[in-house]
Amino acid sequence: AQSVTQPDIHITVSEGASLELRCNYSYGATPYLFWYVQSPGQGLQLLLKYFSGDTLVQGIKGFEAEFKRSQSSFNLRKPSVHWSDAAEYFCAVVYNQGGKLIFGQGTELSVKP
């Protein structure tokens, strides 16, 4: 079955430190990949997405993600985390245009001063 795995349920980083959130998807042709963020009490906000082309994609709020087909991964990175980045992050994949979006379990990010 098509699936997305986020191995880390909860991560804590210090403010100013770098961040990498992991995401792996099950094998499938031409995945379309997304990262969403959800702040407490808020809705889902799209951070970035990968459809094709350059495997390093830039998103909002200083985030980037790299698609690695050989590893079936789409990890999210940020060079310097801000306290306001504390939130839950979801990786998602869709395998056909307009089809159903499949989400990972989410990674909760805490930022310590």
Next chain:
Amino acid sequence: DVKVTQSSRYLVKRTGEKVFLECVQDMDHENMFWYRQDPGLGLRLIYFSYDVKMKEKGDIPEGYSVSREKKERFSLILESASTNQTSMYLCASSLEGTVRSYTFGSGTRLTVV
């Protein structure tokens, strides 16, 4: 901007009640989706619809049904609410044939007592 509106932000219902969660989108999207979000489980797809009067089961359809009588409205129905259906419910819509336009509502937090 596309808007997906969920009629209730918070809802409290009694066990055994029939519950309707309403979702309306204003951009003529063909596809609509219902997810439930639970801690540690991410977002799981309950049902989706590709067109009026069409519906398909997602990953966790048990205990739920849906209705799509008009293109802009997609209703989630809990035939007989149970406490294990206490959750956050998110509606989304997308344009057929594209992965570029998934839009989420703000969610309905349902508590079944």
